[in-house]
Amino acid sequence: xxxxxxxxxxxxxxxxxxxxxxxxxxxxxxxxxxxxxxxxxxxxxxxxxxxxxxxxxxxxxxxxxxxxxxxxxxxxxxxxxxxxxxxxxxxxxxxxxxxxxxxxxxxxxxxxxxxxxxxxxxxxxxxxxxxxxxxxxxxxxxxxxxxxxxxxxxxxxxxxxxxxxxxxxxxxxxxxxxxxxxxxxxxxxxxxxxxxxxxxxxxxxxxxxxxxxxxxxxxxxxxxxxxxxxxxxxxxxxxxxxxxxxxxxxxxxxxxxxxxxxxxxxxxxxxxxxxxxxxxxxxxxxxxxxxxxxxxxxxxxxxxxxxxxxxxxxxxxxxxx
Amino acid sequence: xxxxxxxxxxxxxxxxxxxxxxxxxxxxxxxxxxxxxxxxxxxxxxxxxxxxxxxxxxxxxxxxxxxxxxxxxxxxxxxxxxxxxxxxxxxxxxxxxxxxxxxxxxxxxxxxxxxxxxxxxxxxxxxxxxxxxxxxxxxxxxxxxxxxxxxxxxxxxxxxxxxxxxxxxxxxxxxxxxxxxxxxxxxxxxxxxxxxxxxxxxxxxxxxxxxxxxxxxxxxxxxxxxxxxxxxxxxxxxxxxxxxxxxxxxxxxxxxxxxxxxxxxxxxxxxxxxxxxxxxxxxxxxxxxxxxxxxxxxxxxxxxxxxxxxxxxxxxxxxxxxxxxx
Numbered sequence: 068x069x070x071x072x073x074x075x076x077x078x079x080x081x082x083x084x085x086x087x088x089x090x091x092x093x094x095x096x097x098x099x100x101x102x103x104x105x106x107x108x109x110x111x112x113x114x115x116x117x118x119x120x121x122x123x124x125x126x127x128x129x130x131x132x133x134x135x136x137x138x139x140x141x142x143x144x145x146x147x148x149x150x151x152x153x154x155x156x157x158x159x160x161x162x163x164x165x166x167x168x169x170x171x172x173x174x175x176x177x178x179x180x181x182x183x184x185x186x187x188x189x190x191x192x193x194x195x196x197x198x199x200x201x202x203x204x205x206x207x208x209x210x211x212x213x214x215x216x217x218x219x220x221x222x223x224x225x226x227x228x229x230x231x232x233x234x235x236x237x238x239x240x241x242x243x244x245x246x247x248x249x250x251x252x253x254x255x256x257x258x259x260x261x262x263x264x265x266x267x268x269x270x271x272x273x274x275x276x277x278x279x280x281x282x283x284x285x286x287x288x289x290x291x292x293x294x295x296x297x298x299x300x301x302x303x304x305x306x307x308x309x310x311x312x313x314x315x316x317x318x319x320x321x322x323x324x325x326x327x328x329x330x331x332x333x334x335x336x337x338x339x340x341x342x343x344x345x346x347x348x349x350x351x352x353x354x355x356x357x358x359x360x361x362x363x364x365x366x367x368x369x370x371x372x373x374x375x376x377x378x379x380x381x382x383x384x385x386x387x388x
Numbered sequence: 389x390x391x392x393x394x395x396x397x398x399x400x401x402x403x404x405x406x407x408x409x410x411x412x413x414x415x416x417x418x419x420x421x422x423x424x425x426x427x428x429x430x431x432x433x434x435x436x437x438x439x440x441x442x443x444x445x446x447x448x449x450x451x452x453x454x455x456x457x458x459x460x461x462x463x464x465x466x467x468x469x470x471x472x473x474x475x476x477x478x479x480x481x482x483x484x485x486x487x488x489x490x491x492x493x494x495x496x497x498x499x500x501x502x503x504x505x506x507x508x509x510x511x512x513x514x515x516x517x518x519x520x521x522x523x524x525x526x527x528x529x530x531x532x533x534x535x536x537x538x539x540x541x542x543x544x545x546x547x548x549x550x551x552x553x554x555x556x557x558x559x560x561x562x563x564x565x566x567x568x569x570x571x572x573x574x575x576x577x578x579x580x581x582x583x584x585x586x587x588x589x590x591x592x593x594x595x596x597x598x599x600x601x602x603x604x605x606x607x608x609x610x611x612x613x614x615x616x617x618x619x620x621x622x623x624x625x626x627x628x629x630x631x632x633x634x635x636x637x638x639x640x641x642x643x644x645x646x647x648x649x650x651x652x653x654x655x656x657x658x659x660x661x662x663x664x665x666x667x668x669x670x671x672x673x674x675x676x677x678x679x680x681x682x683x684x685x686x687x688x689x690x691x692x693x694x695x696x697x698x699x700x701x702x703x704x705x706x707x708x709x710x711x712x713x714x
Contacts, residue, residue: 157492166491173458174491181483184448188455188463195437202455215479218448225443375489376528378496378551381626383528388664 069116071337074272076346077112078331080353081132084141085303087354088131088148088162092307096362097148101162104132106270106302109330110235111136113275114203114295117283123171123189125182125204128163129235130175133205138170142357151364158367159375173202179240180206180213183232187219187292190228201286203231203279209240211253220292224260227291231282232257234294235269237301238325242316257294269297270328273337300325390571394563397537398426398504400574401544402464406434409462412548413438415449416466424468424504426558450476450501454484457497462548465499470506470518473555481527484553496551502544505560507598507647508694513685519597521557522648525625525657530554530579532623535600537567539622542577549576559647561598582628584635588617591641591707594632594658595620599645599695606700614708624654632658633666640669641707645695650676670710673703 085105091097104111107129115124115136126133134144139155147154148162155167166174173189176182186204193200210216211234223230234253238245254264263285268274275297282293302325304310317325335343373382392400406412414427420441422428431439442449446467453463467473473480480501487495507519525531530552534540540558547554585600586607593616595603600620607616619635621628636642642662646655655674662672675695683690 155492156490156494159492160490164490166494168458168491168494173455174487174495176483178478178482181451181478184451184479185455185458185483187448188452188457188461189459190455191452192456192459192461215447215451218443218445219451221443222445222448222452373489375491375493377530378488378493378498383626384629 069273069276071334072342072346074112074116074276075334075338075343076350077116077136078108078272078334079346080141080350081108081111081135082331083350083354084135084145085131087358088145089307091149091358093310097162098150099161100307101131101148102129102306103303104129106326106330107235107237107299108132109272109275109334110233110269110297110299113272114231114233114279116276117279118201118203121171121200123173123186123200123202125173125186125202126165126175127182127205127207128175128177129207130163130165134165134167134172134175137172139165139167139172141353142360145357145361146364149361150366151361152367153360153364180210180216182206183210183216183219184222187223187228187230190230191226194229199287201229201231201283203233205233205235207240208234208236208238208245208249208253210234211256212248217256220257220260220262223292224262227289229286230292231279231286232292232294234296235299236296237299239301239305239316241305242314253296254294262292262294264294264296266296266298269299270330270333272330272334302326389568391566392537392569392571393566394537394540394558395425395504397541398502398544398558399428401541401548402427403430403433405545405548406430406438411460411462412464413440413456413461414464414466415440415442415453417442417444417468419466424466426466426502426504446472446475447479450479451483453499454479454487454497457499458487458495462498463500464548465501467501467503469516470503470520471515473501473503473520480529480553480555485527485529488552497553498551499553500544500547501553501555502558503556504558505563506557507560508683508690509560510687510690511685514682517683517690519557519559519647521555521624522652522654524555525654526652528625530623531625532556532579533559533597534622535559535562535597535620536565538569538574539577539583541574543579543622545576546579550579554579557597559597562601565601577622579623580626580628581623582619582621582631584617584619586616586618588615588639590615590639591643591704592617592619592632592635592639593700593704594642594644596624596646596654599647602697602700603645606697606704610701610704614704616704629661632662636662636666636668640667642668642672643700643703643707644672644674645700646674646676647695648676649681650679670707670712673707675699675703
């Protein structure tokens with residue numbers, strides 16, 4: 068049985084983390100902007116609640132929710148967004164590349180669809196040693212038209228690998244409507260390869276959890292990959308760049324309709340008010356601490372800008388002599 | 389002594405590393421039956437769990453190798469055709485290569501990409517004849533171009549032991565080379581270390597891949613006239629600038645023969661670095677493919693666009709005679 072309060076905690080944490088991060092974008096503390104996960108919190112929360120600590124994920128450019136739901140420290144995540152030395156990636160990755168291998172996050176990935184084969188290869192490596200590990204790979208509706216994703220569905224099905232393909236269909240690939248970009252269906256792409264697919268309400272954390280639990284169980288039993296299409300709605304911008312540029316591709320009516328089903332409210336209604344308030348207060352404290360930690364952390368030393376380029380620690384020539 | 393072919397050296401290097409390290413595995417198209425001969429016998433010896441025939445899905449299986457490497461494996465991918473690297477360029481240059489830095493040192497991606505016949509093969513035409521090593525050196529992926537069987541063995545062993553991605557280009561023009569070698573003496577050769585195949589005092593010829601053999605032949609022809617030193621960098625990134633510098637300290641004159649397109653090829657970088665930092669007593673020269681080459685099918689046309697011995701002879705003579713003032 069799902070723990071309603073635990074799921075509520077996750078969606079609320081992501082919601083408030085993103086709102087705090089947007090504030091830091093506007094104040095200039097986070098440079099380059101972010102792709103806010105607002106509205107899609109149920110998916111990260113539901114999928115990661117179906118995973119165990121030894122399981123792994125790959126994430127996307129819109130990745131903060133996945134990273135937090137899989138267990139990354141909010142303070143070090145915020146510090147990474149702010150480009151600080153204490154960040155998850157020591158300030159080398161930023162919003163689109165947050166990774167924490169210690170908790171099974173093989174990285175957010177900024178190329179649409181590119182993480183799917185990485186997740187699948189990691190799943191293969193684990194499976195061949197008998198490790199009890201499932202790898203979930205998140206991607207958006209835009210990725211279902213990337214060749215590499217379709218190639219990967221084929222490989223994962225062919226080799227019956229323990230991968231969970233999670234499509235977050237938020238209706239738009241940046242500004243292009245899913246209907247304008249996807250021939251056929253998203254679930255149909257999976258079933259074409261013999262991969263079981265389910266389309267679920269991506270605004271309801273418990274619906275996502277239920278579907279993910281079934282898929283993860285099948286993967287653990289050696290039945291191979293599954294795909295879950297989570298139908299969702301992005302409440303905010305594709306990227307915070309839109310806050311200033313205000314491109315018009317979604318009308319006010321549509322936005323109001325889309326925002327009317329809020330995953331935080333849906334899950335919050337399943338938790339007694341007193342418990343909810345306690346969780347909210349605890350999250351505010353965590354995020355106050357996270358923002359303070361991020362902003363008080365040192366910037367990385369420019370002398371080490373090329374550090375970590377090679378795993379063997381070797382260096383390349385400087386750009387000026 | 390045994391007479392070792394270049395392809396057998398590659399095969400032996402993979403087999404030896406697979407026997408030594410259970411994390412080494414092989415992925416690629418038709419690797420089971422070993423259409424290139426490089427993976428001959430591996431499926432039978434190590435089984436389908438470590439020698440995986442893939443669908444024709446270069447992007448997926450190259451990304452897959454990155455994931456497997458992140459999870460502790462050391463995959464080798466065979467690309468039958470050099471142009472397949474273009475299909476997988478994102479997965480190599482933008483994913484595998486960047487994981488270490490982007491994750492702040494959390495991740496390593498030990499994958500070896502092997503092209504067992506790179507460059508022109510007679511009759512293979514435009515889309516099978518590129519030799520794109522400069523592209524990977526430019527990006528910063530470790531890039532190896534062995535010229536001889538013993539170097540092919542030693543550099544491939546080292547590539548498989550590297551914790552970073554490495555592309556190994558076996559030149560089509562060199563894979564037919566055989567050498568008498570002491571098999572017991574074969575061993576890893578460190579990346580980033582060049583090799584002087586022939587010592588000389590007048591001109592240093594930097595020759596890459598199959599052109600090492602052209603340079604040695606031309607040096608022998610010119611021996612009465614010009615003393616040519618033949619320097620094979622073997623690894624293009626990292627490059628053995630120290631070794632080249634030492635050679636130029638002796639000769640002061642430089643000719644590069646490089647099977648890249650002229651603009652932005654590794655030959656351009658070698659000349660630029662020599663001009664900036666090393667000892668040159670005369671203008672350096674290079675023999676390359678023309679800018680933006682697409683190799684045509686007909687043999688005479690194909691050969692007309694590849695660097696050749698006549699061009700190299702001319703360049704060596706010109707370098708030997710000229711000075712900066714002339």
